[in-house]
Amino acid sequence: MEGENVVVSKNKRHRKDKPWDHEGIDHWAIPKCGKDENPTGLVDESSFAVLFPKYREKYLRESWPLITRSLKEVGVRCELNLVEGSMSVFTTRKTFDPYIIIKARDLIKLLSRSVPAPQALKVLEDEVNCDIIKIGGLIRNTDKFVKRRQRLIGPNGSTLKALELLTNCYVMVQGNTVAAMGSYKGLKIVRRIVEDCIKNVHPIFHIKELMIKRELEKDERLKHESWDRFLPKFKKKNVQRKKPKVVRQKKEYTPFPPAQTPSKIDLQIESGEYFLNQKQKQAKSFEEKQERQARRSEENKRKREESFKPPSGSEERRAADSSSSKKAKGGENLTDIVDSLKKKSNSSPGLSTQSGSDDVSKYFTDGKVKKSKKDKKDKKDKKDKKKKKKDE
CATH class of the missing domain: 3.30.1370.10 (K Homology domain, type 1)
Structure with a gap:
């Protein structure tokens, strides 16, 4: 009764036991x-x-x-x-x-x-098989492709050498292809690592995983258990990128190209100048010239009139402040200089004090001391002596 109730799938309904197909046979063995x-x-x-x-x-x-x-x-x-x-x-x-x-x-x-x-x-x-992996069409950008292909090779070929030791395969990177030789199991691993590397997954992650698996294979207790708890999990972190200081607003997309800039002839046609004859063009240009000249003359006249306008109260204050500052910087006034020289002349024995203030004023004209006739004569005599010496 129990044998009659067993449900057999449609695929295996007519299947018969084969004498050469038993549990001890290795289906992966190559005869x-x-x-x-x-x-x-x-x-x-x-x-x-x-x-x-x-x-x-x-x-x-x-x-x-x-x-x-x-x-x-x-x-x-x-x-x-x-x-x-x-x-x-x-x-x-x-x-x-x-x-x-x-x-x-x-x-x-x-x-x-x-x-x-x-x-x-x-x-x-x-026992040896080969697989030629095409990597040229996996990425469009040539610079990225070259960098990632070099990443697969590693510094001084160290990454490629580690891959060969862990998979027991020979790997050769050349141009747009990667040629691999080894067992079917090793070739499958090599293909996955190579394609992931070009898709921006670093081969060091896969190498770490293979190294852990190799150590786990040695343990007899873990043969029939899941190794997920031992293998590293490399997840992509959703790190927010830095926001730029100046955010540029994107322009609205339009399928039509921008309008062509109008040429000189197009502008003349729009203004009507293109259809004028030579005399009309000359007359128009003369009028424009006259208008420009009239504008310039008005501007010049306005500038000339501004110079004759009386200054306002604020401007007068500024002028007074500037003159007082100049006095402070330049020193004493002309009257102060004259008074000081008068005192000196009274005290000095060379100048006669009988004439008083009238005699002192002879020696000054606009703040400069007048030279006497005697001084001039002495200077002339000195020059004559020098000339005679040169002649001799």
Whole structure:
């Protein structure tokens, strides 16, 4: 009764147990294909061709004998066309593994992406796979792309080296692609880290996570438990950006372009000047000239009249203050100088005191002391003596 009540899904209704499908089988194991499994070879020929850049031509020409020898061992023929700049691989009658042509295609892809030949030849092994990650179209800004690609490499290639050690993969950054070689599990991790790095997630976060996972794998007790509590959680913080001091108001968006600035001819057409003949234009220009001259003459007349206007009370006060300050700076007045000189003349023996104030005034004209005739004569005699000495 209990067996009859069991509900079986529609997908598994007609499913039967298979003798080769049991719990002990490893579905991820890659079976080896030798010559014994396929002694007759392949039915038809398959081929692949890949272009390579010009700078790889010299290296490929030097390493082509090694590539030909390695592919010949697995029954694959290869060609290097230097005229077209392409590499081709073909299956032959000796090819026994049907998947080896896909491996050979990956080999020539890696060679065109600047991977060294000894490293690229490892992809022919069953355990090694390759993945070429295109990163050129993930971001538009070229400057940002270059900086983030350099971030993936790190200082002196340290970030890339850490990534290779933690994933057990070979990683080569070249141009707009990243070539990776390793197991499927490692390639999946490398692809996620590379794409996140170009999308502005630093690879150091993923490297920390991988290091913690590697340590947790060693503990037998934590094999069947969730590791979320041990792994770091890097969340984006919603930090408010600093507000600018001057906030610029955005102009309203208009789908139409701004109006074109009118030319000289357009302005003449609007004013009607364009349709005037030569005489009318000359007359108009003469009138404008007369108006300008009349305006200038009025302005000049107004300026001249302003100079004849009497100053107001405030202006008089300012003038008085300025004169008093000048007196203070310049020293005594002319009358004070005359009085002081009078006193000196009375006290000095050279000047006669009989004439009094009238005699003293002879020596002054507008504040300057007059020179006597005797002084002038003495000065003249001195000049004559000097001339005679020069003549002698």
